[in-house]
Amino acid sequence: MTGAPLLEVRDLHVSYGSVAAVNGVSFAVGRGQVVALVGANGAGKTTTLRAISGMHARGSGTILVEGSPLKTSARAVLDAGIAHSPEGRQVFPLMTVRENLQVGAHLVKDRRLAAEREARMVARFPVLGERLAQSAGTLSGGEQQMLAMARALMTGPSLLLLDEPTMGLAPIVVGVIRELIEQLSAEGTSILLVEESADLTLRVAEEMHLMDGGRIVLSGPTGELVGTEEMRRLYLGGQGTTSSTSNGKESPQ
Ligand SMILES: Nc1ncnc2c1ncn2[C@@H]1O[C@H](COP(=O)(O)OP(=O)(O)OP(=O)(O)O)[C@@H](O)[C@H]1O
Ligand SMILES: [Mg+2]
Incomplete structure (x- = not known):
C-alpha cells in the first residue's frame, strides 16, 4: 500500500471524433470516500467515468490506481478494483436477473467466489433475489437500477463508478439508493458519483x-461549495432542497 489515493485522474482529455468532451480534468478519490462529479448536461461527467472504466478511449492524461497507471482493458480495470454502473442502467432486458448478475461476474474466474457474490447481492437486494429468473426488462426502473448496481458489485470493486442512479425514480427508491451508497462507503468501497439530485x-x-x-x-468539500454562485448556477439551478431535476433532463418514466 502506498500513501497514494485510491484513484487519481491527472489532466484527462477525451474526445468523440473531433468533439472535445473532457478537457484536462484532474481529481482524486480516497479509499471509502464518496466523491461527486456534478454539472449541467453535456459537462463531461459521463465521459469522464467512461474513460476511467475503459468504456471509451482516453485521448491523453494519466489515471492512477493506488499510484499505478491504469490500463484500459476490461481485465486491467477489474484487477484494479473498478466497476461501473452506467448512465441509463443498461441492463440486458431479455436476459434474466441472474444472467445479468453473471455478466457482471464473467471475468471472475473463481466460480465459487462468483456464486458467493451472487448470494451476497441477493441478501443486499432482496427484490432481485425474488426475481432471479425474471427477464430484466420486466423490472421496474428502481429494480433495474438495483440490478445495474448489483451487476457492478459482482466484481467486488474497491471503487464504484455510479452514473445517475436515481434518474426517473420515486423518492422512496432514492432513499434506498442513498442508504446503499452510505453502506458501501462505510464498508470501505469508494464511490465516484454522478447524480442530478442535489x-x-x-x-x-x-x-x-x-x-x-x-x-x-470548482472543487472542494461539499459543505464549502454549496453556497457558491457557480454551484447555484451550474448544478443547483432551480433545484429546491427537495427537487430532483437540476439539469432539465426528463425522467424516462
Ligand atoms: N457518443 C457521443 N458522440 C459524440 N459526442 C458525444 C457522445 N457522448 C457525449 N458526447 C458529447 O460529449 C460532451 C460530454 O457529454 P457527457 O455525456 O459526458 O456529459 P454529461 O455531463 O454526462 O451530461 P448529462 O448530464 O447530460 O448526462 C457533450 O458535448 C456531448 O454532446
Ligand atoms: Mg451523463
Whole structure:
C-alpha cells in the first residue's frame, strides 16, 4: 500500500471524433470516500467515468490506481478494483436477473467466489433475489437500477463508478439508493458519483467537483461549495432542497 489515493485522474482529455468532451480534468478519490462529479448536461461527467472504466478511449492524461497507471482493458480495470454502473442502467432486458448478475461476474474466474457474490447481492437486494429468473426488462426502473448496481458489485470493486442512479425514480427508491451508497462507503468501497439530485449528492458526497464544458471549474468539500454562485448556477439551478431535476433532463418514466 502506498500513501497514494485510491484513484487519481491527472489532466484527462477525451474526445468523440473531433468533439472535445473532457478537457484536462484532474481529481482524486480516497479509499471509502464518496466523491461527486456534478454539472449541467453535456459537462463531461459521463465521459469522464467512461474513460476511467475503459468504456471509451482516453485521448491523453494519466489515471492512477493506488499510484499505478491504469490500463484500459476490461481485465486491467477489474484487477484494479473498478466497476461501473452506467448512465441509463443498461441492463440486458431479455436476459434474466441472474444472467445479468453473471455478466457482471464473467471475468471472475473463481466460480465459487462468483456464486458467493451472487448470494451476497441477493441478501443486499432482496427484490432481485425474488426475481432471479425474471427477464430484466420486466423490472421496474428502481429494480433495474438495483440490478445495474448489483451487476457492478459482482466484481467486488474497491471503487464504484455510479452514473445517475436515481434518474426517473420515486423518492422512496432514492432513499434506498442513498442508504446503499452510505453502506458501501462505510464498508470501505469508494464511490465516484454522478447524480442530478442535489438532495442526494449533498447528503452523501464528502467532496464535489463541478464540471462545465469538459473542465472542473470548482472543487472542494461539499459543505464549502454549496453556497457558491457557480454551484447555484451550474448544478443547483432551480433545484429546491427537495427537487430532483437540476439539469432539465426528463425522467424516462
Ligand atoms: N457518443 C457521443 N458522440 C459524440 N459526442 C458525444 C457522445 N457522448 C457525449 N458526447 C458529447 O460529449 C460532451 C460530454 O457529454 P457527457 O455525456 O459526458 O456529459 P454529461 O455531463 O454526462 O451530461 P448529462 O448530464 O447530460 O448526462 C457533450 O458535448 C456531448 O454532446
Ligand atoms: Mg451523463
